[in-house]
Each structure stands twice: as C-alpha cells, then as structure tokens.
Amino acid sequence: MQVLIKRDDLLHPPDDLCFCGNKWRKLKYNLIQAKAAGYKQLLTFGGAYSNHIAAVASAGQLFGFSTIGIIRGEEHLPLNPTLRHAKGQGMHIHYMSRSEFRKKQEPEVLKRLEEEFGIAYVLPEGGTNASALQGVEELVAELRAQTVIDARTSVVVSCGTGGTMAGIILGMAGQGQVLGFPALKGDFMEGEVRQLLASEGVSWENWSIHRDYHFGGYAKHKPELVTFMADFAQQYGIKLDPIYTSKLFFGVLDLIEQGALEVGDKVIVVHTGGLQGIKGWEERFGPFI
C-alpha cells in the first residue's frame, strides 16, 4: 500500500501560515463572488483560536477587503496569537456573548451586525457553504493531475464542519473511497456531510466517518497525541496541527497498522494546514517539539 500526503499546508508561503490548506480552497470562490458583487467588507464568525478567522483576516489583506471577525465569548488580554495575527492583518475584532453567538445566523442578529458594521459579504463560521465545496472539488482535480485516482484509491481528511470532506466526495464523483476523521466528539458528522451532499443534489455513498480519534473533543488532546506530533515532525519533517491534522494522521496510521481499514492500494491523506494554531496551543499547553 502506498500512503501519499497532499500538502495543502504548503499552498501559501510558510511565513504566513494562515491562508493555506482547506482555508484557501474554501475561500477562493467566496472571494471571487464577493469581489464580483462589489463587496468591500468580509464579515465572519469564529472562536478565539479559529483557523478560519486567521485565514479571513489574511485573505482580506491580500485581496483588498476590510474584515470583521465576530469572536465567540469575551475578550482575553493579551490577545492570543490567532487574534494578534488577525488584528495585525487589519481585522476588526468584535466579541459576542456565547448566547448571542449561538443565534448568529438568525436574521435579527445579522441585521444588527449590518447596522453596526455596514454591508458585508457574510461567511459562516468555519467557511462552509456551496462556494467552499466548489473550491475543495478543485483539490481532487489537482490530485488527478498528480497521480492515478481509481477505484482502489482512498482520500482521507479531517472534519470540523464536514465541508472539506463533502467537497472531496463531490470531486471524487463516486470513485474510490473518502474517509473522514472528525476533530470533534459526537455522532453528528454523518448527518452534516449527508446534508451538504444533498444540498448539491448528490447522494454518493463511497464515504465513511471514523469517530474514534477526537482525543476527547475539539481542542482537547492527550499526551500520546503530543508525542505523535513531535515524532511525526522529526521523522518526516512535516508539522501537523494539534487540533485537526494530528488526530487525522494518528487515526489513519493507527487503523492501517491494525489492518482495520479497507482502503485499497493508495491512501491519500490531505494535510489541510492549520499550523497557525500551534502558537496559541503552545501558549496554553507548552511546547510540543
């Protein structure tokens, strides 16, 4: 069996780790649409350590949009590295109570935000929408140009909202297998992915979710995950992020070792980036390398 890594973490120069990986894929067509429709501002939502917030801030700076980041919860000073980066890229940071944040997609909340900040192209938390799926589909087109993809190929990816996985399933168009490894605890990911596929009018069944590698849930970790990240970086010279890709690589390699995966001859693991999160994580939990 061959294990290949799709290095989407390298999509943007390493001195700005924020606008790479699945963020670039998911934002590309949103940015094109926002520009074409004449929007000057992007507004989006996220937690204080969100890769998506960091990426939208970078995208705004690169492509000439002002950006507003609506952050869940209250302000903590000094700002963590993610929000420092976002602010440094010119993002206006606005904190929203957790109770209001839960209602952020409701029309009254969106109207209030528009009254306060003006008209903006609104991206959902995590950036998953139809345009995001379109961008992720291109990842598969690229893979087809780089290697042979056939019925015995599996593409493996980390899941948060499930948008990246759904885009990959669309791109695979029924061929091979797509395996998702949620970084969050719970059994909702199947439903999310199914719904995203249904909204695109397809019902491919060549995918599965592997729920045993969340390490306690979103942003949670265990010592063996930290050791794995450090060993992986040392052995392959590839950094993984602590929230998403470390759990993915740990999970897929573990299942392969156990002989528990029916994955065919070629396994392509997608490195979706997220390395900006390392700094904030190290500030909280200590260095891992």
Ligand SMILES: Cc1ncc(COP(=O)(O)O)c(C=O)c1O
């Ligand atoms: C680095 C990284 N990988 C994977 C994911 C999961 O992507 P999705 O929300 O599309 O499932 C995210 C989340 O946003 C992420 O930041």
